[in-house]
Amino acid sequence: MWSLANHECFALQHADSSNFYITEKNRNEIKNGTILRLTTSPAQNAQQLHERIQSSSMDAKLEALKDLASLSRDVTFAQEFINLDGICLLTQMVESGTERYQKLQKIMKPCFGDMLSFTLTAFVELMDHGIVSWDTFSVAFIKKIASFVNKSAMDISILQRSLAILESMVLNSHDLYQKVAQEITIGQLIPHLQGTDQEIQTYTIAVINALFLKAPDERRQEMANILAQKQLRSIILTHVIRAQRAINNEMAHQLYVLQVLTFNLLEDRMMTKMDPQDQAQRDIIFELRRIAFDAESEPNNSSGSMEKRKSMYTRDYKKLGFINHVNPAMDFTQTPPGMLALDNMLYFAKHHQDAYIRIVLENSSREDKHECPFGRSSIELTKMLCEILKVGELPSETCNDFHPMFFTHDRSFEEFFCICIQLLNKTWKEMRATSEDFNKVMQVVKEQVMRALTTKPSSLDQFKSKLQNLSYTEILKIRQSERMNQEDFQSRPILELKEKIQPEILELIKQQRLNRLVEGTCFRKLNCRRRQDKFWYCRLSPNHKVLHYGDLEESPQGEVPHDSLQDKLPVADIKAVVTGKDCPHMKEKGALKQNKEVLELAFSILYDSNCQLNFIAPDKHEYCIWTDGLNALLGKDMMSELTRNDLDTLLSMEIKLRLLDLENIQIPDAPPPIPKEPSNYDFVYDCN
DSSP: OOOOTTGGGEEEEESSTTOOBOOTTTGGGOOTTOOEEEEEOHHHHHHHHHHHTTOSOHHHHHHHHHHHHHHTTSHHHHHHHHHTTHHHHHHHHHHHHHHHTHHHHHHSHHHHHHHHHHHHHHHHHHHHTTOSOGGGOOHHHHHHHHHHHHOSSOOHHHHHHHHHHHHHHHHHOHHHHHHHHHHOOHHHHHHHHTSSOHHHHHHHHHHHHHHHHHSOHHHHHHHHHHHHHTTHHHHHIIIIITSSSOOOHHHHHHHHHHHHHHHHTTHHHHTOOOOTTOHHHHHHHHHHHHHHHOSSOOOOOOGGGHHHHHHHHHHHHHHTTOSOSSOGGGGGOSTTTTHHHHHHHHHHHHHSHHHHHHHHHHHHTSOGGGOOOHHHHHHHHHHHHHHHTTTTSOOOSSOOOOOGGGGSOTTHHHHHHHHHHHHHHHHHHHTTOOGGGHHHHHHHHHHHHHHHHHTOOSSHHHHHHHHHHSOHHHHHHHHHHHHTTOOOTTSHHHHHHHHHHHHHHHHHHHHHHHHHHHHOEEEEEOOSSSSSOEEEEEEEOTTSSEEEEEEESSOOSSOOOGGGOOEEEEGGGEEEEEEGGGSHHHHSSSGGGGOHHHHHHEEEEEETTTEEEEEEOSSHHHHHHHHHHHHHHTTOOOOOHHHHHHHHHHHHHHHHHHTGGGTTOOOOSSOOOOOOOOSOOOOOOOOO
């Protein structure tokens, strides 16, 4: 329109801080009132920057790298710069830069630091677009990045970028994991945790987690031993968890991942069956018996009393609460919990000897039916604790649910078990349980443990005191109040009333779901690195005809107006809603595929011939709201757990309200008989 010569040398660009280029792909996303500026095309700009960063003038070079770091966030520019082999140029500058400017470094140290920082920032941004494979980098480059991490007095921004690069290398390439693992030792990373910058601490733990996650199985235990030697746990406890500042979400996520990976080391023992022929393993059972019953060591009995000793051992194993009295090794052949249960029992017997002896002797002096079987309950308890802590499952991409108390002890799982086995014995006594009540006791103990964990105790002692307050009577009170004195609504008249009310309650739930869809939700785009969260928003139009959606720069405060969301999807075009493994974005290869928690939050809208809109809900509640709402729009049943709970709650409340006038009146099972017809109908009711 302006008759510009060489129009392909120009482009339009957002005039705000993002400076993103307008292309055919994103032109529909321009909002009304957005200011655009005319500028040189991405290809030309990339060419100019490619030349400027090779300038001999230090100032010009620094300015060019600063511009590159800013522009690399835009995928359009990044593609053009990468086409010019720009990443290769940046890696060469990092590899050779230090030597070339060694002399200048003393004179121009701030300038050199900034130059390196901008170079690494540009590199991280360019790699984040996923255009170039991580497998292409040389050992020299890895060594150079590792050297920035290994130096003690390194500029914060350089250190942060270097840690981010190392984490991405380890997570995205098996070959690079091996090279990075050779260059970086845990000992070199630990000092960065002792600083005060939480971002550096977060990146450092992220690198340790990445190395841990990608280590082959046989190396994981060795790595855990090194972490223990270097006292990683106590350093994190002192400098991160108990530091005088709030823990942000990203740090909480990294601590959660470290917690999961640490507990996953138990998986091997959890899935190992006991070999009844293995003498070393049988010796552990002998040791448990010896600690409990042999106050003084036995004199060597003659072979003649072998039978006597055998029967004594059988009696003792019965007192220890094993199911198989003759050969207790058979109790540990079930996996899970396998040998982990035996490890826990031995730890308890050795490190909490008094409590162990007290529990065993206390139960062996009770009547048979009232004794709490120590062996059987230890095995079941270990299995239950593994389920609660999800031992053996991969860490979730979105969860940040870490427990500070597990960072307060080197053997936190064993100590956790020791507290819970004593709780189990206490609850057994409070319930006056018999062997038939075993499963009921386990359910109560699970509830006690889960409720105590939700309060996030900061130490094991605090956890213990929370459990003290959650006695069996307290659990009964909580259950009672949660049931809200729910009467038995199973009589026929009540069931008929329920059936009558149910459709209007379901309609009420449907309206609530649709209203929530009209408000909309902010969803997070999951990329390979969680650093820069990208958000998008989706909401239903008030007339329930169109879904509006679009990308956001940051998580919004409150609702996002319809006109600021660029894309539309008419509800009439929706073919189906699929969830979990059936979603197209869950079938792609990658870490998410194996991730159970992300699978449970994934759903997709299929429309047109082969198009889809993919979602990962922020939590289970939003997942239920959206899947229910979309099913309601398509005229299908709302099948979520949340709908079932809401229906139960609302039905129960409605029935209670309707029955208020009938308090203390017995409702008959059958309706009262209809009276006989009157002998004549010659009667009048006078309203006056």
